[in-house]
Amino acid sequence: MTVKHPLFDDPSRCADARSCTAADCAERASCQAGQRLPKLQASRRGFLKATAAAAAALSLARCGKDVFQGRFSELSKAEVKEIISGLEREYRKKYPVNRKGKQLITVTAEPPQPGVVFGYGLDLTRCIGCRTCVHACVDENNQSRKPQIQWIKVLELEKRRGVDLMHSDPYYNPPKVPEPGKYYLPVACQQCSNPPCTRVCPVKATWKEKDGIVVVDYNWCIGCRYCVVACPYGARHFNWAEPTVPEEEIEPNMHYLGNRPRMKGVVEKCTFCIQRVRAPVDQRTGKPAAERDQNIPGKGRYPACVEACPVGARKFGNLLDPKSEIRYILENKRVLVLKEELNTRPKFYYFYAT
Amino acid sequence: MIYAQFFLGSIKRILIGSKVYYAWVLFLLALVLMGAFAYYDQVTTGLITTRMRDQVPWGLYIGNFTFLVGVAAAAVVLVIPAYIYDWGPIKEIVIFGELLAISAIAMCFLFVTVDIGRPDRVWHLFPIVGGLNLPFSILAWDVVVLTLYFLLNFSIATYLVYKAFTGKKYSTKIVVPLVLLSIPLAVSIHTVTAFLYSGIPARPFWNASILAPRFLASAFCSGPALIVMLLQVLRKTTSFKIQDEAIWKVAELMAYAMFLNLFLFGAEIFKEYYSDTHHLIFHEYAFFGVRGHNAIVIPVWTALIFQIAALVLFLIPRTRKNWITLNIGCVMIYLGVYIEKGLGLVIPGLTPDVLGEIYEYFPSWTELKVTAGIYAAGFLLFTFMVKIANSITLGEFQFEPKREGPAQQ
Numbered sequence: 035m036t037v038k039h040p041l042f043d044d045p046s047r048c049a050d051a052r053s054c055t056a057a058d059c060a061e062r063a064s065c066q067a068g069q070r071l072p073k074l075q076a077s078r079r080g081f082l083k084a085t086a087a088a089a090a091a092l093s094l095a096r097c098g099k100d101v102f103q104g105r106f107s108e109l110s111k112a113e114v115k116e117i118i119s120g121l122e123r124e125y126r127k128k129y130p131v132n133r134k135g136k137q138l139i140t141v142t143a144e145p146p147q148p149g150v151v152f153g154y155g156l157d158l159t160r161c162i163g164c165r166t167c168v169h170a171c172v173d174e175n176n177q178s179r180k181p182q183i184q185w186i187k188v189l190e191l192e193k194r195r196g197v198d199l200m201h202s203d204p205y206y207n208p209p210k211v212p213e214p215g216k217y218y219l220p221v222a223c224q225q226c227s228n229p230p231c232t233r234v235c236p237v238k239a240t241w242k243e244k245d246g247i248v249v250v251d252y253n254w255c256i257g258c259r260y261c262v263v264a265c266p267y268g269a270r271h272f273n274w275a276e277p278t279v280p281e282e283e284i285e286p287n288m289h290y291l292g293n294r295p296r297m298k299g300v301v302e303k304c305t306f307c308i309q310r311v312r313a314p315v316d317q318r319t320g321k322p323a324a325e326r327d328q329n330i331p332g333k334g335r336y337p338a339c340v341e342a343c344p345v346g347a348r349k350f351g352n353l354l355d356p357k358s359e360i361r362y363i364l365e366n367k368r369v370l371v372l373k374e375e376l377n378t379r380p381k382f383y384y385f386y387a388t
Numbered sequence: 389m390i391y392a393q394f395f396l397g398s399i400k401r402i403l404i405g406s407k408v409y410y411a412w413v414l415f416l417l418a419l420v421l422m423g424a425f426a427y428y429d430q431v432t433t434g435l436i437t438t439r440m441r442d443q444v445p446w447g448l449y450i451g452n453f454t455f456l457v458g459v460a461a462a463a464v465v466l467v468i469p470a471y472i473y474d475w476g477p478i479k480e481i482v483i484f485g486e487l488l489a490i491s492a493i494a495m496c497f498l499f500v501t502v503d504i505g506r507p508d509r510v511w512h513l514f515p516i517v518g519g520l521n522l523p524f525s526i527l528a529w530d531v532v533v534l535t536l537y538f539l540l541n542f543s544i545a546t547y548l549v550y551k552a553f554t555g556k557k558y559s560t561k562i563v564v565p566l567v568l569l570s571i572p573l574a575v576s577i578h579t580v581t582a583f584l585y586s587g588i589p590a591r592p593f594w595n596a597s598i599l600a601p602r603f604l605a606s607a608f609c610s611g612p613a614l615i616v617m618l619l620q621v622l623r624k625t626t627s628f629k630i631q632d633e634a635i636w637k638v639a640e641l642m643a644y645a646m647f648l649n650l651f652l653f654g655a656e657i658f659k660e661y662y663s664d665t666h667h668l669i670f671h672e673y674a675f676f677g678v679r680g681h682n683a684i685v686i687p688v689w690t691a692l693i694f695q696i697a698a699l700v701l702f703l704i705p706r707t708r709k710n711w712i713t714l715n716i717g718c719v720m721i722y723l724g725v726y727i728e729k730g731l732g733l734v735i736p737g738l739t740p741d742v743l744g745e746i747y748e749y750f751p752s753w754t755e756l757k758v759t760a761g762i763y764a765a766g767f768l769l770f771t772f773m774v775k776i777a778n779s780i781t782l783g784e785f786q787f788e789p790k791r792e793g794p795a796q797q
Binding site: 105181187189199200201202204221230233234235236237238239254255256257258259260262263264265266267268270271272273274275276298299300301376 | 433434435436440441442443445446500503504505506509510512513518519520521524525526527528531587588589590591666669738740741742743744745
């Protein structure tokens with residue numbers, strides 16, 4: 035980190051399309067490459083990183099498309115910062131007005147916080163199958179309206195059969211829920227501790243974060259759908275066509291690995307609302323930036339589905355915090371996980387409160 | 389100089405041919421063009437032009453990929469007796485097995501490419517510039533072994549043909565170790581492809597250890613079935629000599645492989661039906677349909693009946709040595725295994741889906757057109773390579789030390 039270059043700390047200079055010349059980009063690229071080289075060990079790896087950095091810089095400078103952007107998990111903090119500000123500019127231009135009026139779109143790449151592993155509880159005795167969570171999730175996470183993508187699928191099951199997925203009905207549509215003799219099982223990503231989906235990815239485009247959230251790098255996914263095949267919970271969804279969200283329905287608070295708009299041909303999934311649950315941390319104090327937004331003390335906001343559930347069937351919290359509600363549930367209620375025999379070790383716990 | 393002559397002469401061989409040859413090439417080119425247009429539509433609109441959906445995320449493309457890996461692996465059926473047992477008559481046809489393997493792998497790469505949602509990012513699968521998820525992802529391993537197998541067969545075939553071109557004898561010190569290496573590699577490409585499926589606990593239909601041996605057994609019938617038919621075409625259309633004995637020997641090997649394949653299938657059926665667990669629903673869907681959904685019942689039974697009938701034809705020496713019944717058997721084996729390893733493997737594995745929903749998949753026109761285009765491209769490659777190899781081994785096209793010109797016959 036010996037080389038310091040004025041361009042490097044001034045993303046605005048190359049961002050301005052008019053002042054952006056090929057020379058600017060080349061300069062930026064070489065400067066990034068130069069910065070990264072000294073601390074790398076193997077020269078080939080160094081070359082690759084440098085190439086990736088150069089490519090990222092080039093793409094951010096809007097001199098090329100994002101085709102050559104490197105893998106997210108291997109980018110430096112500075113590269114991430116630049117990519118994100120590039121995306122913000124792009125989205126702000128595309129969606130000047132959104133569901134929160136004229137609020138400017140922000141994209142973060144908030145990393146996992148130490149001492150936090152998220153867990154989810156769903157009370158099967160309370161869920162009435164109203165699907166409010168499904169639509170809250172669609173709105174919050176900018177899921178495509180056409181073709182329709184829904185990360186939460188609510189299954190209608192018969193009480194007498196128990197958890198028998200092979201006789202479930204995801205398309206139940208009675209005039210009124212709940213129906214007698216039926217119960218409802220909402221399924222989304224189970225955020226497995228031993229996820230089969232990340233293991234099969236041929237290009238490491240999906241992985242488990244330190245706080246337990248399984249994420250996808252939409253810019254690295256090749257769309258082979260092996261993870262969709264490998265997921266035992268049907269939690270992964272593919273963009274079979276260009277996803278569309280009406281401008282006025284866009285949720286402006288975005289996370290790079292979460293609800294930012296996706297593209298055609300990549301896989302997406304529930305991230306426990308990563309943009310909400312990972313509280314933005316104030317860089318100077320190291321404390322959560324916006325106190326008023328927090329549902330979980332000191333740890334960000336609840337996922338949209340937890341907030342939306344009209345019967346309070348959904349619970350969320352930090353599994354490592356002994357005083358959290360989720361820990362209380364795990365210690366005091368009858369809990370089950372789906373397809374336990376597959377050893378996926380979900381962090382999504384179904385429970386019976388009464 | 390000599391390389392240039394080899395290269396230019398090869399291109400010339402491809403461009404010059406009889407009327408039948410031109411008609412065949414034009415027919416294939418038309419199919420390729422049709423596939424290319426369909427693929428262009430798929431790329432611009434998205435994979436929504438296929439009938440695959442989240443419930444059935446893989447379909448015809450991956451089914452064909454799986455089948456063709458088997459065809460490529462089957463080149464070893466010819467290599468094993470030729471080199472390990474030093475069985476003369478087969479040796480001269482090994483080169484065609486290798487050319488078939490090269491074409492089949494090329495088609496495999498094409499099928500994977502058309503299946504992925506972001507073909508612009510296919511370089512993420514390349515070594516060094518991309519980054520494969522090794523050792524965890526079986527798909528990553530498949531890329532590795534298929535690439536190696538492709539390069540190995542391409543090297544052997546090119547070397548043999550080039551040596552014939554220069555009129556020199558090939559060096560056994562180079563060829564034999566490479567050929568011997570291709571045997572375990574052929575087994576590995578099909579084993580790894582089977583592991584692609586059998587390693588997925590979310591799909592009980594595939595999650596069976598018997599899958600890899602079954603893959604090998606069925607491949608060792610379908611690949612040679614194609615070879616037996618192609619050899620007869622070559623015999624008729626060129627002056628290439630292929631002994632009857634060689635063809636019958638291949639047919640005999642196919643009978644053993646088919647018996648093993650059906651035995652392993654029976655073992656799987658016993659286990660599923662006798663234990664009668666929740667997992668039986670996938671076999672039920674394949675063979676009888678579930679709750680009125682029965683889109684693949686007829687193809688699956690057709691495949692099974694074809695395979696049993698072909699086994700009978702190939703077991704009886706008289707029908708094995710009769711050209712009509714032999715060819716009927718070959719067609720039945722080829723189609724039978726094509727259905728079994730294609731739709732018959734992929735679709736019941738995914739239907740019902742992991743949450744019990746039944747979405748009935750059947751290929752769309754786009755998928756059928758793209759598939760036809762890829763097969764045409766593969767056959768085109770095979771035709772060109774056979775044309776070059778054939779004219780060299782027959783001495784029609786040889787190295788001219790002084791200047792290029794029509795070879796003396």
